Amino acid sequence: MTDFDPEVDSGAPRRLRLRRSRTVRLAALGFGCVCAAAVHGTASAHLGAIDALWLAGAVVAALCASFARYERRQPVLLELTPEGIAGFGRGGQRLFQGRIVGFSQWAERLLVFAVAGPEARRSDAFVVAADAVDAAAFRALAVRGRHAAY
Template sequence: MTGDPHVESHAGSPQPIMLRRSTALRVAMAAFALLVSCAVCGAAAPHCGILQAVGFAVATLAILMLGMLAYERRQPFVLKIGPDGVAAFSRAGEALLAGHIVGFSQWPHLFLVMAIAGCDGKGRVHPLLIPADSLSPDSFRELAVKARRGAR
């Protein structure tokens, strides 16, 4: 056991896979936020002056960073892959989604996107993005194989 009560509460379920926060995804989101903020400043400066344009850029950066933090909080901490589908749980042990894998896409060595159906009882399909650096290479390969099998 890991000593983490949130992980231990899921230990009886099929194959729990712990996820780390993705450094590559964080860097990409921060770079995007900076690029968009610079674009806002460059586009606004000729129309309203440099000081006001910088204010717009700072506001844009703040909004995008808050969105990034909200996205990070919604990401799963533990995945469980079973014969009947996949379930994702938050750090607090709350179920984020559960259902059958109905599709997947993989960009080798970068990330895996799974389409999960049956999460909300309305038949909608929800994406689940798993960056490669959030797992060990062996776990990422195993998850990709299970996603491929589950999507059939």
């Protein structure tokens, strides 16, 4: 479900709901498997196959914890305003707000935004995968990012 209407051109903020991306989750799973295999293969030459399993398991646990932290920090609602963009978490807390200062698009599948807040000490980056929103909203976000960042 999305509240986003690309045809509306009023000064009021537009809201866009984001879904969790299956593509990002599958990519993270694949990355974790490759890392675990690499650690096991490298460590087994020095420690033995059984002892290397413990090390590979520790790597998988660390990567899972890191990915869980990443998912908690991703917005579930974006608010597009004429001045910039804001992202809100599950509990309604504001995760970031400001103007778009950087933007990248990869193969019509992934958008990466950098948003600088009012104090501009550092920028916050967030990722929007194509399967997290509908096609019209993805195109509108891509256009907004291109125009705002350049």
